[in-house]
Amino acid sequence: MKLNRILGICLIAFVGWVMTLNFMASPALAVGNDQIGWFDVMAYDPQGTPFTYEGNPQDYNDYGDYVFLTDGTWQGGPAIPVTDACGIPGDTEHQNQMVDPQYPPFSLIASCNRHQDFDVCYNPELQLLPGETCYFKMNDAPGGYGDNTGELFVHYFRQN
Numbered sequence: 001m002k003l004n005r006i007l008g009i010c011l012i013a014f015v016g017w018v019m020t021l022n023f024m025a026s027p028a029l030a031v032g033n034d035q036i037g038w039f040d041v042m043a044y045d046p047q048g049t050p051f052t053y054e055g056n057p058q059d060y061n062d063y064g065d066y067v068f069l070t071d072g073t074w075q076g077g078p079a080i081p082v083t084d085a086c087g088i089p090g091d092t093e094h095q096n097q098m099v100d101p102q103y104p105p106f107s108l109i110a111s112c113n114r115h116q117d118f119d120v121c122y123n124p125e126l127q128l129l130p131g132e133t134c135y136f137k138m139n140d141a142p143g144g145y146g147d148n149t150g151e152l153f154v155h156y157f158r159q160n
Helices: 002-025
Strands: 036-042 049-052 064-075 108-112 125-128 133-138 149-158
Touching (some): 036 049, 036 133
Antiparallel strands (some): 036 149, 064 125, 064 149, 108 133
16 A cells, blocks of 8 residues: 555656646646646545546547546544555455445545446546546445545546
8 A cells, every 4th residue: 555655656746747847848738628636535525526527529539538646545434444545455344335345445436427436546547528527535335424534635637
């Protein structure tokens, strides 16, 4: 888990460095259309934080190829260990109670309009169509969000 965090931080730093070089070389390439940014995901929010790719709905070849990286910790209740976006892999006690039991308990998932949920820890890249919205939230049991604490910061950048 610590290696994932270190690699994630290194990747964020590298992306920031590349974007800085890009901005210095050509300011027009680094500005606009949600190329890079961040948002918070609160552990206690069962609805999640929405992220929408606006795009051009008239262009059927348009899509946003985004990478999402996380920082921060959260806890799925006082009896649950503090974790990051990867949740608690191998936690068979809680696995079948989760909103999305195919992913680790208390991990960060993204529920998107047109397809299944994604585990952001193991699948940080999503292709979104114009107008498509994904809701980022903790994978907790339905009705179990009330005692959660903490938040994750989700950093994103568009690759295309």
